[in-house]
Amino acid sequence: MSTDQEKLEGGEVSFSRDHFVEMDIRSEDAYELSKEWFDEVVFTKKLVLESSPDWFALKEELRALRQEYGKVALLIVTRKPSLIREIKTRVSKVLIYVQGGDMRVNRTAIEAGVDAVVCPCFGRKDPGFDHILARLAAKYGVAIGFSLSPVLKAEPYEQSHLLRFQAEIWRLVCRYKVPRFITSSAEGKWEVRGPRDLMSFGINLGMGIPQARAGLDFYPGRILSKLK
Numbered sequence: 001m002s003t004d005q006e007k008l009e010g011g012e013v014s015f016s017r018d019h020f021v022e023m024d025i026r027s028e029d030a031y032e033l034s035k036e037w038f039d040e041v042v043f044t045k046k047l048v049l050e051s052s053p054d055w056f057a058l059k060e061e062l063r064a065l066r067q068e069y070g071k072v073a074l075l076i077v078t079r080k081p082s083l084i085r086e087i088k089t090r091v092s093k094v095l096i097y098v099q100g101g102d103m104r105v106n107r108t109a110i111e112a113g114v115d116a117v118v119c120p121c122f123g124r125k126d127p128g129f130d131h132i133l134a135r136l137a138a139k140y141g142v143a144i145g146f147s148l149s150p151v152l153k154a155e156p157y158e159q160s161h162l163l164r165f166q167a168e169i170w171r172l173v174c175r176y177k178v179p180r181f182i183t184s185s186a187e188g189k190w191e192v193r194g195p196r197d198l199m200s201f202g203i204n205l206g207m208g209i210p211q212a213r214a215g216l217d218f219y220p221g222r223i224l225s226k227l228k
Contacts, residue, residue: 021041024075024147026043027187030188043069062093066093072095074095077099097115101120101122109142110142115143115226118144118185119150127169129169145183146181149187151163179222181216198212
């Protein structure tokens with residue numbers, strides 16, 4: 001191990017020199033602001049699906065986004081698990097995220113080996129993530145995205161539940177050594193938060209400072225290496 005690395009709890013490793021990455025930014029104005037605060041930013045194309053998309057049009061749009069932004073993710077929002085497998089098979093050169101919420105969708109996304117499930121508890125009355133899914137996510141290398149945007153948009157009562165659910169997800173992620181990242185998931189510039197704020201969000205979920213830093217540095221770096 002080089003002297004530029006530091007041990008994290010549980011034997012995980014992170015680089016001591018911060019290189020912060022924002023993994024999920026969903027609009028042009030949010031992207032431009034994020035670039036001022038982060039070393040790398042992933043532009044996310046949100047795609048709501050009820051049936052198979054026009055594959056040619058989708059691939060052309062993603063190609064144009066890659067030319068403009070470089071690193072691009074496709075966020076799938078669907079209640080039909082079969083569509084996730086279709087996307088995973090037919091789309092390349094971008095990261096594949098799935099919006100959490102539906103338990104069947106969460107499981108299918110993990111078993112299909114997508115790059116990340118963002119906020120598994122989204123819209124739920126429970127975490128939407130258990131020890132079985134945690135083991136599968138660790139096995140298939142599927143990251144969990146801890147997302148601040150749903151918390152910012154929720155009413156105070158819902159905020160407390162979202163924070164509690166994400167804290168429960170964090171305990172499973174930590175226990176089973178699941179890849180992870182912390183993100184604003186900003187859909188507009190007013191939702192963008194800098195590295196310090198996102199680290200504070202992670203710490204509020206129960207992460208230690210090195211673990212929160214790794215959610216903006218080490219693990220995003222590993223995920224982005226898939227695009228090379």
